[in-house]
Amino acid sequence: MLAESLHLDRCASSEVLGNGTAHSRVHTVSPKDRSKLSINFLSGSTPRADADPYPRHQSSPLSRRARGVNRPDTARNNADDVEVAAAEASNGQARTFRLDIVQHPDRTAEFGASTLTRLPLAPPLIAQLVMRDSAGRIIIDEMELPFLVAQLSLLTSDGSASMDYVTDDEGRSTHERLLYGNLVSSPHLLRNLQGRRGVYFMYPDVGVRQRGRFVMKVTLIRLPRMDDPSALANHGGGTILTEARSLPFDVYPYRDYVAPAQTPLTQYFLQQGARMIPPPPRAL
CATH class of the missing domain: 2.60.40.3960 (Velvet domain)
Structure with a gap:
Protein backbone atom coordinates (compact mmCIF):
# COMPACT_ATOMS: atom_id res chain seq x y z
CA MET A 1 0.00 0.00 0.00
CA LEU A 2 2.90 2.33 0.76
CA ALA A 3 4.37 1.64 -2.67
CA GLU A 4 0.99 2.34 -4.28
CA SER A 5 0.76 5.60 -2.33
CA LEU A 6 4.20 6.69 -3.53
CA HIS A 7 3.16 5.74 -7.05
CA LEU A 8 0.05 7.88 -6.69
CA ASP A 9 2.14 10.82 -5.52
CA ARG A 10 4.26 10.62 -8.65
CA CYS A 11 1.25 10.08 -10.92
CA ALA A 12 -0.53 13.13 -9.51
CA SER A 13 2.52 15.25 -10.14
CA SER A 14 2.84 14.02 -13.72
CA GLU A 15 -0.89 14.49 -14.41
CA VAL A 16 -0.80 18.17 -13.49
CA LEU A 17 2.58 19.17 -14.85
CA GLY A 18 2.90 16.98 -17.92
CA ASN A 19 1.20 16.79 -21.25
CA GLY A 20 2.34 13.34 -22.26
CA THR A 21 6.01 13.95 -21.40
CA ALA A 22 7.84 12.89 -18.30
CA HIS A 23 8.92 15.45 -15.71
CA SER A 24 11.73 14.81 -13.26
CA ARG A 25 10.45 17.04 -10.47
CA VAL A 26 8.25 15.44 -7.79
CA HIS A 27 6.04 17.59 -5.58
CA THR A 28 5.55 16.87 -1.89
CA VAL A 29 1.90 15.97 -1.27
CA SER A 30 0.28 16.76 2.04
CA PRO A 31 -1.43 13.97 4.08
CA LYS A 32 -4.83 15.45 3.25
CA ASP A 33 -4.13 15.35 -0.48
CA ARG A 34 -2.64 11.86 -0.10
CA SER A 35 -5.96 10.64 1.35
CA LYS A 36 -7.88 12.16 -1.57
CA LEU A 37 -5.59 10.42 -4.04
CA SER A 38 -5.99 7.08 -2.27
CA ILE A 39 -9.78 7.36 -2.32
CA ASN A 40 -9.74 8.26 -6.02
CA PHE A 41 -7.44 5.32 -6.72
CA LEU A 42 -9.68 2.84 -4.89
CA SER A 43 -12.81 4.17 -6.61
CA GLY A 44 -11.16 4.03 -10.00
CA SER A 45 -11.63 7.77 -10.71
CA THR A 46 -8.98 10.00 -12.27
CA PRO A 47 -7.14 12.34 -9.85
CA ARG A 48 -8.15 15.97 -10.26
CA ALA A 49 -5.68 18.62 -11.36
CA ASP A 50 -6.23 20.64 -8.18
CA ALA A 51 -4.33 17.97 -6.26
CA ASP A 52 -1.17 19.91 -7.23
CA PRO A 53 -0.49 22.42 -4.45
CA TYR A 54 1.34 24.64 -6.98
CA PRO A 55 -0.94 24.92 -10.02
CA ARG A 56 0.30 26.81 -13.05
CA HIS A 57 -2.10 29.43 -14.37
CA GLN A 58 -1.98 31.03 -17.79
CA SER A 59 -1.33 34.75 -17.81
CA SER A 60 -4.35 36.91 -18.42
CA PRO A 61 -4.34 39.27 -21.41
CA LEU A 62 -4.13 42.23 -19.04
CA SER A 63 -1.04 40.95 -17.27
CA ARG A 64 0.63 40.19 -20.60
CA ARG A 65 -0.01 43.72 -21.83
CA ALA A 66 1.33 45.12 -18.58
CA ARG A 67 4.61 43.32 -19.23
CA GLY A 68 4.71 44.53 -22.81
CA VAL A 69 4.24 41.09 -24.36
CA ASN A 70 1.29 42.14 -26.52
CA ARG A 71 2.48 45.72 -27.03
CA PRO A 72 3.02 46.43 -30.74
CA ASP A 73 6.41 47.75 -31.81
CA THR A 74 5.07 51.01 -33.24
CA ALA A 75 8.46 52.71 -33.19
CA ARG A 76 9.75 50.38 -35.90
CA ASN A 77 6.50 50.14 -37.86
CA ASN A 78 6.12 53.91 -38.23
CA ALA A 79 8.65 55.37 -40.65
CA ASP A 80 8.16 58.82 -39.09
Whole structure:
Protein backbone atom coordinates (compact mmCIF):
# COMPACT_ATOMS: atom_id res chain seq x y z
CA MET A 1 0.00 0.00 0.00
CA LEU A 2 2.90 2.33 0.76
CA ALA A 3 4.37 1.64 -2.67
CA GLU A 4 0.99 2.34 -4.28
CA SER A 5 0.76 5.60 -2.33
CA LEU A 6 4.20 6.69 -3.53
CA HIS A 7 3.16 5.74 -7.05
CA LEU A 8 0.05 7.88 -6.69
CA ASP A 9 2.14 10.82 -5.52
CA ARG A 10 4.26 10.62 -8.65
CA CYS A 11 1.25 10.08 -10.92
CA ALA A 12 -0.53 13.13 -9.51
CA SER A 13 2.52 15.25 -10.14
CA SER A 14 2.84 14.02 -13.72
CA GLU A 15 -0.89 14.49 -14.41
CA VAL A 16 -0.80 18.17 -13.49
CA LEU A 17 2.58 19.17 -14.85
CA GLY A 18 2.90 16.98 -17.92
CA ASN A 19 1.20 16.79 -21.25
CA GLY A 20 2.34 13.34 -22.26
CA THR A 21 6.01 13.95 -21.40
CA ALA A 22 7.84 12.89 -18.30
CA HIS A 23 8.92 15.45 -15.71
CA SER A 24 11.73 14.81 -13.26
CA ARG A 25 10.45 17.04 -10.47
CA VAL A 26 8.25 15.44 -7.79
CA HIS A 27 6.04 17.59 -5.58
CA THR A 28 5.55 16.87 -1.89
CA VAL A 29 1.90 15.97 -1.27
CA SER A 30 0.28 16.76 2.04
CA PRO A 31 -1.43 13.97 4.08
CA LYS A 32 -4.83 15.45 3.25
CA ASP A 33 -4.13 15.35 -0.48
CA ARG A 34 -2.64 11.86 -0.10
CA SER A 35 -5.96 10.64 1.35
CA LYS A 36 -7.88 12.16 -1.57
CA LEU A 37 -5.59 10.42 -4.04
CA SER A 38 -5.99 7.08 -2.27
CA ILE A 39 -9.78 7.36 -2.32
CA ASN A 40 -9.74 8.26 -6.02
CA PHE A 41 -7.44 5.32 -6.72
CA LEU A 42 -9.68 2.84 -4.89
CA SER A 43 -12.81 4.17 -6.61
CA GLY A 44 -11.16 4.03 -10.00
CA SER A 45 -11.63 7.77 -10.71
CA THR A 46 -8.98 10.00 -12.27
CA PRO A 47 -7.14 12.34 -9.85
CA ARG A 48 -8.15 15.97 -10.26
CA ALA A 49 -5.68 18.62 -11.36
CA ASP A 50 -6.23 20.64 -8.18
CA ALA A 51 -4.33 17.97 -6.26
CA ASP A 52 -1.17 19.91 -7.23
CA PRO A 53 -0.49 22.42 -4.45
CA TYR A 54 1.34 24.64 -6.98
CA PRO A 55 -0.94 24.92 -10.02
CA ARG A 56 0.30 26.81 -13.05
CA HIS A 57 -2.10 29.43 -14.37
CA GLN A 58 -1.98 31.03 -17.79
CA SER A 59 -1.33 34.75 -17.81
CA SER A 60 -4.35 36.91 -18.42
CA PRO A 61 -4.34 39.27 -21.41
CA LEU A 62 -4.13 42.23 -19.04
CA SER A 63 -1.04 40.95 -17.27
CA ARG A 64 0.63 40.19 -20.60
CA ARG A 65 -0.01 43.72 -21.83
CA ALA A 66 1.33 45.12 -18.58
CA ARG A 67 4.61 43.32 -19.23
CA GLY A 68 4.71 44.53 -22.81
CA VAL A 69 4.24 41.09 -24.36
CA ASN A 70 1.29 42.14 -26.52
CA ARG A 71 2.48 45.72 -27.03
CA PRO A 72 3.02 46.43 -30.74
CA ASP A 73 6.41 47.75 -31.81
CA THR A 74 5.07 51.01 -33.24
CA ALA A 75 8.46 52.71 -33.19
CA ARG A 76 9.75 50.38 -35.90
CA ASN A 77 6.50 50.14 -37.86
CA ASN A 78 6.12 53.91 -38.23
CA ALA A 79 8.65 55.37 -40.65
CA ASP A 80 8.16 58.82 -39.09
CA ASP A 81 9.19 57.70 -35.61
CA VAL A 82 12.45 55.80 -36.07
CA GLU A 83 15.60 56.56 -34.16
CA VAL A 84 18.76 55.07 -35.60
CA ALA A 85 21.74 54.39 -33.38
CA ALA A 86 24.60 56.84 -33.69
CA ALA A 87 26.96 54.17 -35.04
CA GLU A 88 24.49 53.30 -37.81
CA ALA A 89 23.52 56.89 -38.59
CA SER A 90 27.12 58.13 -38.79
CA ASN A 91 28.19 55.79 -41.56
CA GLY A 92 28.70 58.60 -44.06
CA GLN A 93 25.51 58.02 -46.03
CA ALA A 94 23.67 60.93 -47.61
CA ARG A 95 21.03 62.56 -45.45
CA THR A 96 18.61 65.47 -45.64
CA PHE A 97 17.81 68.19 -43.12
CA ARG A 98 14.62 70.15 -42.54
CA LEU A 99 13.56 72.72 -39.95
CA ASP A 100 9.94 72.83 -38.82
CA ILE A 101 8.85 75.73 -36.64
CA VAL A 102 6.59 74.03 -34.11
CA GLN A 103 5.95 77.18 -32.04
CA HIS A 104 5.64 80.57 -33.74
CA PRO A 105 6.09 83.87 -31.89
CA ASP A 106 2.96 85.97 -31.69
CA ARG A 107 3.97 89.31 -30.15
CA THR A 108 6.39 91.31 -28.08
CA ALA A 109 7.00 94.88 -26.94
CA GLU A 110 9.65 97.18 -28.35
CA PHE A 111 12.49 97.84 -25.93
CA GLY A 112 14.09 100.86 -27.64
CA ALA A 113 17.28 101.70 -25.78
CA SER A 114 16.23 99.82 -22.61
CA THR A 115 17.95 96.50 -23.23
CA LEU A 116 17.92 95.68 -19.51
CA THR A 117 14.11 95.76 -19.36
CA ARG A 118 13.36 94.25 -22.74
CA LEU A 119 10.53 91.74 -23.11
CA PRO A 120 11.19 88.60 -25.18
CA LEU A 121 9.05 87.21 -27.94
CA ALA A 122 6.00 85.38 -26.66
CA PRO A 123 5.67 82.53 -27.04
CA PRO A 124 9.36 81.79 -27.65
CA LEU A 125 10.18 80.49 -31.09
CA ILE A 126 10.88 76.73 -31.17
CA ALA A 127 12.15 74.93 -34.27
CA GLN A 128 12.42 71.17 -34.68
CA LEU A 129 15.15 69.48 -36.69
CA VAL A 130 14.02 66.65 -38.96
CA MET A 131 16.96 64.58 -40.20
CA ARG A 132 16.44 61.71 -42.64
CA ASP A 133 18.85 59.07 -43.89
CA SER A 134 19.19 57.82 -47.46
CA ALA A 135 16.24 55.45 -46.91
CA GLY A 136 13.95 58.31 -45.87
CA ARG A 137 13.82 57.30 -42.20
CA ILE A 138 13.83 59.96 -39.50
CA ILE A 139 17.02 59.60 -37.48
CA ILE A 140 18.56 61.22 -34.42
CA ASP A 141 22.32 61.13 -34.87
CA GLU A 142 23.76 62.23 -31.54
CA MET A 143 27.26 62.17 -33.04
CA GLU A 144 26.21 64.88 -35.49
CA LEU A 145 24.36 67.16 -33.05
CA PRO A 146 27.43 68.86 -31.46
CA PHE A 147 28.30 70.27 -34.90
CA LEU A 148 24.84 71.74 -35.59
CA VAL A 149 23.59 75.19 -34.56
CA ALA A 150 20.62 77.29 -35.65
CA GLN A 151 20.89 81.05 -36.07
CA LEU A 152 18.00 83.51 -35.86
CA SER A 153 17.61 86.60 -38.05
CA LEU A 154 14.89 89.21 -38.60
CA LEU A 155 13.08 89.88 -41.88
CA THR A 156 10.40 92.25 -43.07
CA SER A 157 6.79 91.09 -42.79
CA ASP A 158 6.82 89.74 -46.36
CA GLY A 159 10.25 88.14 -45.90
CA SER A 160 11.80 90.08 -48.77
CA ALA A 161 14.55 91.95 -46.89
CA SER A 162 16.76 91.58 -43.84
CA MET A 163 16.01 93.72 -40.78
CA ASP A 164 18.92 92.84 -38.50
CA TYR A 165 20.00 96.48 -38.07
CA VAL A 166 18.14 99.71 -37.45
CA THR A 167 17.81 101.99 -40.47
CA ASP A 168 18.00 105.77 -40.33
CA ASP A 169 15.58 108.25 -41.91
CA GLU A 170 17.32 107.87 -45.26
CA GLY A 171 16.99 104.09 -45.20
CA ARG A 172 20.65 103.40 -44.47
CA SER A 173 21.58 100.64 -42.08
CA THR A 174 23.21 101.64 -38.80
CA HIS A 175 25.40 99.65 -36.42
CA GLU A 176 22.55 99.34 -33.91
CA ARG A 177 21.04 95.90 -33.94
CA LEU A 178 17.26 95.62 -34.26
CA LEU A 179 17.21 92.05 -32.99
CA TYR A 180 18.74 91.41 -29.57
CA GLY A 181 19.31 88.34 -27.41
CA ASN A 182 20.80 84.87 -27.82
CA LEU A 183 20.41 84.48 -31.57
CA VAL A 184 22.25 81.15 -31.83
CA SER A 185 20.80 77.98 -30.31
CA SER A 186 22.40 74.60 -29.81
CA PRO A 187 20.27 71.46 -30.25
CA HIS A 188 18.19 70.10 -27.36
CA LEU A 189 16.93 66.51 -27.11
CA LEU A 190 13.39 66.71 -25.73
CA ARG A 191 10.02 64.98 -26.01
CA ASN A 192 7.01 66.72 -27.51
CA LEU A 193 3.44 66.67 -26.19
CA GLN A 194 2.89 63.30 -27.89
CA GLY A 195 5.89 61.80 -26.08
CA ARG A 196 8.11 61.53 -29.15
CA ARG A 197 11.80 62.29 -28.81
CA GLY A 198 13.15 65.03 -31.08
CA VAL A 199 15.81 67.68 -31.63
CA TYR A 200 14.76 71.28 -30.95
CA PHE A 201 16.25 74.78 -31.19
CA MET A 202 14.84 77.42 -28.81
CA TYR A 203 15.10 81.21 -28.44
CA PRO A 204 13.63 82.25 -25.08
CA ASP A 205 15.17 85.73 -24.65
CA VAL A 206 15.03 87.39 -28.09
CA GLY A 207 13.59 90.91 -28.27
CA VAL A 208 13.02 93.51 -31.00
CA ARG A 209 14.07 97.13 -30.60
CA GLN A 210 11.39 98.88 -32.69
CA ARG A 211 7.69 98.36 -33.22
CA GLY A 212 6.39 96.88 -36.45
CA ARG A 213 5.51 93.61 -38.11
CA PHE A 214 8.27 91.12 -38.82
CA VAL A 215 9.17 87.53 -39.70
CA MET A 216 11.87 85.36 -38.13
CA LYS A 217 14.25 83.23 -40.18
CA VAL A 218 16.00 80.21 -38.65
CA THR A 219 19.13 78.97 -40.44
CA LEU A 220 20.64 75.56 -39.70
CA ILE A 221 24.45 75.57 -39.88
CA ARG A 222 26.90 72.69 -39.65
CA LEU A 223 30.12 73.68 -37.93
CA PRO A 224 33.38 72.39 -39.43
CA ARG A 225 35.16 69.39 -38.01
CA MET A 226 38.87 69.69 -37.37
CA ASP A 227 39.47 66.33 -39.07
CA ASP A 228 37.53 67.32 -42.21
CA PRO A 229 39.88 68.40 -45.06
CA SER A 230 37.04 70.08 -46.96
CA ALA A 231 36.31 72.31 -43.95
CA LEU A 232 39.95 73.42 -43.81
CA ALA A 233 39.80 74.22 -47.53
CA ASN A 234 36.82 76.52 -46.84
CA HIS A 235 38.83 78.38 -44.18
CA GLY A 236 36.83 76.80 -41.36
CA GLY A 237 33.49 78.35 -42.34
CA GLY A 238 30.20 76.65 -41.54
CA THR A 239 27.86 75.10 -44.08
CA ILE A 240 24.24 76.23 -44.39
CA LEU A 241 22.03 73.13 -44.50
CA THR A 242 18.49 74.51 -44.54
CA GLU A 243 16.30 77.34 -43.25
CA ALA A 244 12.74 78.03 -42.15
CA ARG A 245 10.60 81.12 -41.61
CA SER A 246 8.03 81.92 -38.97
CA LEU A 247 4.62 83.43 -39.38
CA PRO A 248 4.49 87.24 -39.14
CA PHE A 249 4.34 88.65 -35.59
CA ASP A 250 3.78 92.12 -34.15
CA VAL A 251 5.96 94.34 -31.98
CA TYR A 252 3.79 96.72 -29.92
CA PRO A 253 4.58 99.84 -27.95
CA TYR A 254 5.53 98.92 -24.41
CA ARG A 255 2.42 100.53 -22.87
CA ASP A 256 0.07 98.62 -25.21
CA TYR A 257 1.64 95.20 -24.80
CA VAL A 258 -0.24 92.33 -23.13
CA ALA A 259 1.74 89.11 -22.71
CA PRO A 260 0.01 85.88 -23.80
CA ALA A 261 -0.33 82.85 -21.56
CA GLN A 262 2.42 80.25 -21.48
CA THR A 263 1.86 77.50 -24.02
CA PRO A 264 1.58 73.77 -23.12
CA LEU A 265 4.70 73.04 -25.20
CA THR A 266 6.74 75.61 -23.27
CA GLN A 267 5.48 74.21 -19.96
CA TYR A 268 6.33 70.64 -20.99
CA PHE A 269 9.84 71.60 -22.08
CA LEU A 270 10.34 73.37 -18.76
CA GLN A 271 9.35 70.17 -16.95
CA GLN A 272 12.08 68.35 -18.88
CA GLY A 273 14.73 70.83 -17.78
CA ALA A 274 14.86 73.13 -20.80
CA ARG A 275 16.03 76.66 -20.04
CA MET A 276 13.01 78.44 -21.44
CA ILE A 277 12.84 81.17 -18.78
CA PRO A 278 14.84 84.11 -20.16
CA PRO A 279 17.95 85.04 -18.18
CA PRO A 280 18.49 88.63 -16.95
CA PRO A 281 19.42 90.76 -20.00
CA ARG A 282 22.82 92.36 -20.24
CA ALA A 283 23.68 95.75 -21.66
CA LEU A 284 25.13 96.02 -25.14
